[in-house]
Structures are given as C-alpha cells and as structure tokens.
Amino acid sequence: MKKIISLLQLIALLAILMLLYSPLAKIGLVPSLSSLLGGGTPKIEDTPVIIQQVKNIAQMFTQTYYDEYVYDTGVMRTPPFNANKRLIFIAKGEVISGFDLSELNEKSIIRRDKSIVVKLPPARVLDVVINPSGFETFIEEGDITFEDSKKFHEDARRIFERNAREKGILKNSAEQGRQMLEKFFRLLGFETVDIIIPESR
Amino acid sequence: MNADPRKKSRAGKRLFILAAVILALLVLNVAVPRRQARPLLSARTLKDLAELATVEYSVTKIVSYKDVAWYGDRKILFETAATVKAGIDLNELVDQDIQLEGDDGVTVTLPRPRILLFNMKPEHMREIFNESGILRSDFSNEEKDGLLSQGEKDIRAKVARMDILERAARNARILVESWLKKMGFATVRVLFKGKGGRS
Numbered sequence: 001m002k003k004i005i006s007l008l009q010l011i012a013l014l015a016i017l018m019l020l021y022s023p024l025a026k027i028g029l030v031p032s033l034s035s036l037l038g039g040g041t042p043k044i045e046d047t048p049v050i051i052q053q054v055k056n057i058a059q060m061f062t063q064t065y066y067d068e069y070v071y072d073t074g075v076m077r078t079p080p081f082n083a084n085k086r087l088i089f090i091a092k093g094e095v096i097s098g099f100d101l102s103e104l105n106e107k108s109i110i111r112r113d114k115s116i117v118v119k120l121p122p123a124r125v126l127d128v129v130i131n132p133s134g135f136e137t138f139i140e141e142g143d144i145t146f147e148d149s150k151k152f153h154e155d156a157r158r159i160f161e162r163n164a165r166e167k168g169i170l171k172n173s174a175e176q177g178r179q180m181l182e183k184f185f186r187l188l189g190f191e192t193v194d195i196i197i198p199e200s201r
Numbered sequence: 202m203n204a205d206p207r208k209k210s211r212a213g214k215r216l217f218i219l220a221a222v223i224l225a226l227l228v229l230n231v232a233v234p235r236r237q238a239r240p241l242l243s244a245r246t247l248k249d250l251a252e253l254a255t256v257e258y259s260v261t262k263i264v265s266y267k268d269v270a271w272y273g274d275r276k277i278l279f280e281t282a283a284t285v286k287a288g289i290d291l292n293e294l295v296d297q298d299i300q301l302e303g304d305d306g307v308t309v310t311l312p313r314p315r316i317l318l319f320n321m322k323p324e325h326m327r328e329i330f331n332e333s334g335i336l337r338s339d340f341s342n343e344e345k346d347g348l349l350s351q352g353e354k355d356i357r358a359k360v361a362r363m364d365i366l367e368r369a370a371r372n373a374r375i376l377v378e379s380w381l382k383k384m385g386f387a388t389v390r391v392l393f394k395g396k397g398g399r400s
Contacts, residue, residue: 005212012219019226042344044351045265049359053259056372057286061252061317067245087342096318098250101376111385127286129320132349140342146328149342153323167247176249180291187299188307188384 058101059126062180063173065095065164070138071156078142085142087149091156093130095164097123097173115192116185122200123173125164128157170200252317254288255372258365263329264352273334277345281352282325285360286318287369298394306388309377313394314369316361321353 073087103121110117135153178195185193261282268275293312300308326349333339340348374391381389 005216008216009212009219012216012223015223016219016226019223019230042266042268042348044348044355045267046355047263047265049260049262049356051258051260051363052282053257054368055257055259057254057257058372058376059254059286059288061250061254064248064250065245066248089342096250098252101253104380106383109380109383116384127318127320129318130323131319131321132346132353135346137341137343137346143339144342146331146342146345149345150323150326157323163245164247167245169247172247172249176251180251184291184294184299187296188381188386189301 058104060099060101060177060180061096061126062098062123062176063096063169065097065160065167065169067094067160067163068092069156069159069163071152071159073152076142083142085144086139087137087141087144087152088139089152089156090136090138091130091153091160092134092136093128093157093160095125095160095169096127096129097125097164097169099123099173099177100126114190115194116190117194117196118181118185119196120177120181120198122198123170123177124200125161125169128161128164130157130160174200251291252288253291253373253376254286254317254369255314255376256287256365256369258285258287258360258363259283260285260356260360262352262356264348266348268337270334270337273337275333275337275340276330277328277332277340277348278330279345279349279352280327280329281321281349281356283319283321283353283356283360285316285320285356285365287314287316287365289314289369289373290317293394302388305386307381307386308390308392309381310392310394311370311373311377314366314373316365319353319357319360321349321356 069091071087071089071091073085076085077083078085099120101120104119108119130153135156174197178197181195182193259282261280264279264281266277289312291312298310300310302308328345331340370393374393377391378389
C-alpha cells in the first residue's frame with residue numbers, strides 16, 4: 001500500500017512538472033516537449049537537383065512589388081459530417097515586371113547619326129514569386145489536403161498580381177524602362193533618344 | 202499490513218493536495234493560449250529595378266522525408282520544380298563602364314552575373330506519397346511547408362554550384378554585342394568586371 005502511494009505521488013509530481021512546463025512552452029519561454037523529444041527540425045533526404053531545360057532569355061526587370069498578405073479561407077464545411085476546416089496563412093513574395101526584349105527585331109531600333117528610336121514591347125508582369133519559404137501557416141483546422149492548400153497558394157499569387165497591377169506596376173515599369181534605356185543610350189553618345197512603349201493592357 | 206492509520210491519512214491528504222494542484226494546473230494550461238505568430242500588416246511597396254535576365258534554368262527535385270519511430274513511421278514524398286533566372290544588375294553599371302572608341306567603336310564593361318530570380322510555383326508541386334502509421338498524426342500543412350522550404354533551400358544551393366552564371370555571362374555578352382551592332386557600332390567589346398578589376 002505504502003509503495004503504491006509513493007508511486008502515485010511520484011506520478012503526480014511528474015504530472016505537476018509537465019503541467020508547469022507546458023504553459024511556459026506555449027508562450028514560447030522554453031522549447032516545446034515535442035521538439036525536445038523529437039530532436040528539432042526534421043531533415044529531408046539528400047536528393048539531386050535535375051536540370052530539365054536551359055533557355056536563353058532576354059528579359060529586362062524594371063519594377064518589383066513586394067507584398068505580405070494574410071489569406072483566410074474562412075470556415076469551410078465538408079460533407080458528409082459537416083466537419084469544419086479553415087486555413088489562415090501569411091504569404092510573402094514579389095511580382096516582377098518589365099520587358100521581354102526577345103520580341104525586339106530589326107525594325108525595333110532605328111538609328112540616324114546621333115539620334116536613335118527604340119520601339120519596346122509593352123511592359124508586362126514577368127513573374128509572380130511566392131516560394132515555399134514565403135508561406136507561413138497561422139491557423140490550420142480540419143483536414144486540409146495538399147491539393148487544397150496548393151489551390152489557396154495559387155489564389156494568393158493571383159491576389160499578389162492583381163494588387164501589383166492596381167498599384168500601377170506596369171505604368172511604373174514602363175517609365176523606369178524608358179529612363180534606364182535613355183541613360184544607357186546617352187552614355188553611348190546619342191544626343192536624341194526616343195523610346196516608344198505601347199500602353200500595357 | 203497494519204499500517205499506522207495516522208500515516209495513512211497523512212499520505213491520503215498529500216495525494217489529495219497533489220490532485221488539487223494538478224487540477225489547478227490543468228485549468229491554467231487550458232487558460233494559457235498557445236503563442237501564435239502575429240500576422241504582419243501588409244507591406245505593399247513598389248521598387249525600381251534595372252536587371253537583365255539572360256538565362257533561365259528549369260530544374261526538378263524530389264523532396265522526401267521519413268520520420269521513423271518505434272510506435273510507427275511517417276513518410277512523405279513530393280515532386281517539386283523551380284525556375285531560376287540569372288543575369289546582370291544594370292544598376293551597377295557606371296559611366297566609366299562605357300567607353301566610346303572613335304565613331305563606331307565601343308567597349309562595355311558589364312557587372313558580374315548573379316542569380317536574379319528563384320521561383321517555385323505551387324502548380325508545379327505534387328504530393329506523390331504520404332503515409333502515417335496508425336499511432337502517428339498526419340503531416341500538417343505547416344510541416345509540409347517546412348519540408349518544401351528545405352527543398353527550396355537545397356535547390357538554391359545546388360543551382361548556385363551549376364554553370365548558370367557562366368551561361369548568363371555568355372548570353373549577356375552575345376545580347377549586348379548584337380544590340381550594339383544593330384545600333385551601328387562596328388567594333389564592340391564586352392568585358393566583365395572581375396573581383397579585382399575587369400576581365
């Protein structure tokens with residue numbers, strides 16, 4: 001009987017210690033028990049990176065738009081038991097715009113003595129970048145599959161592009177491209193530089 | 202067998218106090234909210250760039266992770282893809298880098314190429330395999346993002362060791378030469394800034 005009581009007291013003391021530790025871990029003052037027992041961050045296996053394609057390009061990046069966005073899927077009910085699921089994540093990334101100079105041809109550059117006329121294609125969004133390191137899960141409730149989460153991540157990318165366009169990325173991009181090329185051609189000795197850029201849609 | 206009843210009651214009291222403490226701590230545990238990263242406010246900013254990307258690499262990588270434990274395993278496998286663009290930062294170009302030689306000659310000294318853009322699009326990622334033992338929890342999205350971030354880091358490191366910068370330099374030279382020739386320059390020399398000067 002005495003032994004059982006001592007054992008119970010020991011178990012109770014251990015439980016108290018764990019319960020004292022847990023709130024401290026919750027508020028981030030000490031590492032969580034799972035991270036202590038699990039040995040920290042999981043490590044992926046070393047696999048090769050394989051080149052699928054190498055492409056020669058000629059893209060001039062003239063504007064970047066940085067954004068951080070909190071994406072909330074809202075509460076979604078899934079049949080047949082109407083289980084709730086919800087995902088809130090923070091997306092950090094950028095939208096790059098500029099010109100695809102591979103569209104330039106012989107007729108795009110006209111030179112007469114010390115003057116030059118360059119016809120550029122319209123400025124456009126060249127890349128929307130939100131890499132895996134740019135996603136931070138804030139709240140995850142219910143069973144959210146990888147395909148679900150991919151769909152939300154793609155949606156976040158569309159929001160980034162829309163925000164960048166609303167902020168005037170293409171107009172700024174065209175202006176920056178014009179200034180940059182004007183400076184470059186003047187350094188090359190041209191006295192009159194005319195950069196023609198059609199309006200972006 | 203015939204234990205002192207006073208000792209017995211003292212042990213019982215002690216157990217009762219311990220149980221009360223445990224109960225109080227349980228309540229405290231439920232009451233303390235888990236610390237969560239506070240979402241940052243939107244930081245929407247536009248910034249000027251002056252970069253010329255001359256090469257694009259499309260690469261793939263299998264991201265695999267095995268969490269082996271005596272009470273069951275968890276295994277996951279992703280197929281990922283990334284595009285990496287490299288080229289030159291024209292902001293580093295200064296007036297002295299363009300030297301006119303007579304009426305139709307020019308020497309342009311370009312900055313050393315660097316990786317300008319790294320993009321891992323979600324639509325190019327696929328979860329091929331995902332299995333958790335009966336006593337193990339499924340991989341959460343947070344865990345999956347963490348594993349994919351490690352994959353991203355690995356691709357970045359391995360692509361940087363490939364010949365992407367050499368190709369970017371070669372293409373930049375060809376591009377600038379052809380544009381300058383289209384503009385009417387007969388003699389065009391394109392050099393690159395070295396660590397200790399021009400090369």
